[in-house]
Amino acid sequence: MLVVIAGGTGRLGTAVAGRLVEAGHRVRVFSRGLTPRPALDPRVEVAVADVRDPASLPPVLAGASVVVSAVQGFVGRGGATPANTDRDGNVALVDAARAAGADVVLVSLVNASPESPLELGRAKAAAEEHLRRSGVRWTIVRSDAFTQAWVALLEQTSKNGRPVVFGRADNPVAWVDVEDVADVVTAAVLDGSLRGRTLDVCGPERLTLGQLALAVMRRGGVAGRPRRVPRPVLHVAARTVGVARPVLGRQMRAALAMDVMQPADDAATRAALPGLAGRGVSEVLGLRRR
Template sequence: MIVVAGGSGLLGRHVVAALIGQGEKVRVLSRDTEHARALFDDRVEVVHGDVRRRDGLDDAIVDAEMVVSAVHGFLGGRGAGPAEVDDRGNAHLVEAAAAAGAGVVLVSASGGSADHPVDLFRAKFAAEKYLRGIGTPWVIVRPPAYLETWLGVLSKTAGASGRPLVFGRGVQPIPFVSVLDVAAVVTRATTDPSDRGRVIEVSGESITMNDLARALQDARGWSGPARHVPRPLLRALSVVAAPLSPAFARQNRAALAMDTGVPRAEAPVAGPIDVPHRTLGDVLAGSTAA
């Protein structure tokens, strides 16, 4: 049995589908069981669980061989942000897995560190440290930004004008990867014992946000220059919005970090991984055909 926490999210649903395709028995741990059941019907077992609370996790993981953590609190409000989900929540999940004798595949984030300016990356880094110290078999997967996520943001902000909103100057090269490629890496890490004890950095295609916006416009037949949110405004919103909307403040802080560039943490890297590599063109072709 493989338990996938966050199995109904953007990454998790692809991991679950791939595991099912390989004939694995899968249990999805989700706070929204109705949504999870709508996604997978009776192909998986769905159980209610909240990683923010230790109670109930032992029952959800009791007979698991591997536990995949695809949870994140990046968009969470007060009490449901990275500190509660990615740090303490992952610690709860790891403890339950260790108690059940199960291994853990932790989906972290590329570039995480203890002093990263964005709380999500600090929390992911803390979860990595906790997992490696608890003694259960582990794999850590560190993906960069998802193409699908940011193409969705740019598409939404373009609206009827066809002019995406770029946060900052948009000239900083950013590693992007398709969520489908990350799902392939996570799936292999879950089922292949040779990956145990590895930190896997998923390589990405370096693209500036301006180029990403332009490629989206070309694919959709949109025209006109992209619009920009100035860096000073991003800085101001990351502070002023924090008391009222922690998630909105976090988004602005993350956008600023991506636009200015954050030093990448050094990490041991696994050997070559035989998974598909989808380019920006591939992802755009898939999204426009859908």
């Protein structure tokens, strides 16, 4: 079986590709020319294509049984945005997969909806709706916020080891280990009985953004508290600085949204996939061992 992974050079795509190759499947990953992660298994085929360019997709999807979408435009590399990548790019990918006769596993976001306070949540919801209406056999994996991605964002804002925390940062989030998401995506690829299902996946340790920042500081041996941008200032900055620097603006708006978003629950997914691991933030950061 050939599995093609869009966005396959990222952290999640690399992890899924490795699992599928180990299971004996042929895997092809593609991205818009980004350098593959060093962890990508050398047995994986690497191709160049861009979900924002529909004409580039048919050659890389040829012969695929399952297409996985692990694309994301939140961090904005190469001009990617939630609108042109997570919404429009996924629409193009689903249409190309339908033409190739392949199933689709779409990686989405917990609480994705047209009314989401997150631009990414609205874009993913539009992609989900298109997939459900496409006639393609599908599975949707909805993930909570990746622990590793938000730790990296916090580290990028650090000064003397103290990261910047936006907003109130007091709403618990079930930060999820990328490796746990990869386990669910891999199961969705291989288990045809999961077609037509939406699988939420969350982490077992609920921490606020402020607590996550403190955990990052603890790992670095830094005392004190994170630096903070109050919510009123953040609103103004998102409308000013965030316009000139769109990626920073998305991060600011995401922090505002995380102040009010409801926690997700992945009990149904764990019932469907018994034995699914669940590493909390402390384990991902090496602060606590199993």
